[in-house]
Amino acid sequence: MAESKMPVWSPAELHHHLNEGSRFAILDVRNQGEFNAWKIEGKVPIHTVNIPYYDLLDLENENEELATAVARAIPKLLKDRLPRNGPILAVCARGETSPHVAEGLRRLGYQAFNLEGGMVAWGDHYAIRGIEETPRLTILQISRPARGCLSYLLASGGKAMVVDPARHIGIYTRIAAERGWRITGVLDTHLQADHLSGGVSLAKAVGADYWLHPYDSIHPGDLLPATFPFRYLEDEMTFKLGEVSVRALHLPGHTLGMIDALVDDRFLLSGDALFIGSIGRPDLGGKAKTWIPLLFSSLQRVLALPGRTIVLPAHFSHLREADEQGCYRATLGVLRSHNEGLLMLSRGLAAFSTYIEESLPEHPPSYDDIRRVNTGLLQVDEAKASELELGRNRCALSRRETGKQASEEASLV
Numbered sequence: 001m002a003e004s005k006m007p008v009w010s011p012a013e014l015h016h017h018l019n020e021g022s023r024f025a026i027l028d029v030r031n032q033g034e035f036n037a038w039k040i041e042g043k044v045p046i047h048t049v050n051i052p053y054y055d056l057l058d059l060e061n062e063n064e065e066l067a068t069a070v071a072r073a074i075p076k077l078l079k080d081r082l083p084r085n086g087p088i089l090a091v092c093a094r095g096e097t098s099p100h101v102a103e104g105l106r107r108l109g110y111q112a113f114n115l116e117g118g119m120v121a122w123g124d125h126y127a128i129r130g131i132e133e134t135p136r137l138t139i140l141q142i143s144r145p146a147r148g149c150l151s152y153l154l155a156s157g158g159k160a161m162v163v164d165p166a167r168h169i170g171i172y173t174r175i176a177a178e179r180g181w182r183i184t185g186v187l188d189t190h191l192q193a194d195h196l197s198g199g200v201s202l203a204k205a206v207g208a209d210y211w212l213h214p215y216d217s218i219h220p221g222d223l224l225p226a227t228f229p230f231r232y233l234e235d236e237m238t239f240k241l242g243e244v245s246v247r248a249l250h251l252p253g254h255t256l257g258m259i260d261a262l263v264d265d266r267f268l269l270s271g272d273a274l275f276i277g278s279i280g281r282p283d284l285g286g287k288a289k290t291w292i293p294l295l296f297s298s299l300q301r302v303l304a305l306p307g308r309t310i311v312l313p314a315h316f317s318h319l320r321e322a323d324e325q326g327c328y329r330a331t332l333g334v335l336r337s338h339n340e341g342l343l344m345l346s347r348g349l350a351a352f353s354t355y356i357e358e359s360l361p362e363h364p365p366s367y368d369d370i371r372r373v374n375t376g377l378l379q380v381d382e383a384k385a386s387e388l389e390l391g392r393n394r395c396a397l398s399r400r401e402t403g404k405q406a407s408e409e410a411s412l413v
Contacts, residue, residue: 166196
């Protein structure tokens with residue numbers, strides 16, 4: 001008799017369910033520390049239970065099936081904590097142990113699925129959305145939904161530019177090849193701290209120029225310079241991309257070299273200066289009090305742009321920030337009246353400074369090493385790269401949560 005195949009959700013299917021606000025539960029069997037540091041979040045609260053995998057493996061003998069042990073342990077340890085109606089997604093780090101958990105659940109009558117590849121695969125999943133697609137200009141927004149990272153592929157007249165590329169550069173070369181574009185420029189809006197940039201490697205792979213503001217070519221901790229060549233970005237520098245122009249605006253505050261790219265005088269690729277729901281934090285360089293006035297002035301400059309300008313950030317904080325098409329964008333006019341950080345500008349520098357200092361989240365320890373990698377001062381293999389990038393980005397000021405998500409989560413230790 002043919003062996004039945006374990007029902008799975010791919011990362012793409014998980015992303016679809018999260019975007020649709022589907023109702024399902026999660027049984028996360030990673031250890032508590034990993035779970036507390038990073039978990040799956042959706043547009044609506046997800047009923048999530050965390051119990052380490054080894055707590056489910058009270059084997060009666062060495063030959064007992066793992067799924068059998070799990071099926072025996074779940075009623076004792078979880079009792080009625082898992083809903084009987086609706087899907088349950090079993091989640092582990094790499095998708096190696098969760099299949100046994102999902103099988104154990106199915107033997108108990110649950111509608112269980114396994115997350116294919118686990119949290120590592122979820123963290124490396126990309127989604128592509130069209131912001132503008134006309135014969136004159138194409139802007140594609142490429143997101144890593146698990147991490148909240150956004151990059152952009154711009155194209156006009158057969159030429160393309162990639163802005164804030166992630167380290168998995170194959171997605172950009174594949175899209176360009178499929179559409180017949182030649183990547184002629186690669187640009188990082190700033191020295192990234194939350195994820196490893198693919199800027200240098202992508203530019204080298206396609207034979208394009210790599211652009212960065214010189215202030216962000218220096219590690220802010222020990223002031224060591226980058227070890228790779230790059231082209232200097234400057235304020236008001238203009239690139240010609242096919243039929244459109246891309247203008248660089250120097251907007252320091254989150255970093256000293258932050259550059260926003262104004263595309264066709266309509267789209268602002270705002271880097272980490274301005275997000276949909278928040279603004280960039282100025283403390284990652286260790287000089288928050290010094291950089292807050294810079295951020296204040298930079299955001300004032302952004303506010304002077306026309307209200308019709310469409311803001312396209314380099315990160316998002318929550319899936320709820322996406323619009324009905326799944327894009328992370330908003331007009332500056334809307335953000336002027338809804339973005340808390342921008343609203344605080346009207347109260348003056350002193351009040352703005354107090355607001356910033358009271359809203360700073362924890363500084364993740366991995367960010368220092370990530371910046372070392374991004375300046376070429378540290379070399380890491382794929383395993384270490386994945387380890388450094390685990391978890392969501394924390395580039396924005398912390399936002400006040402409603403508590404609904406937390407109320408839906410439980411951890412058993």
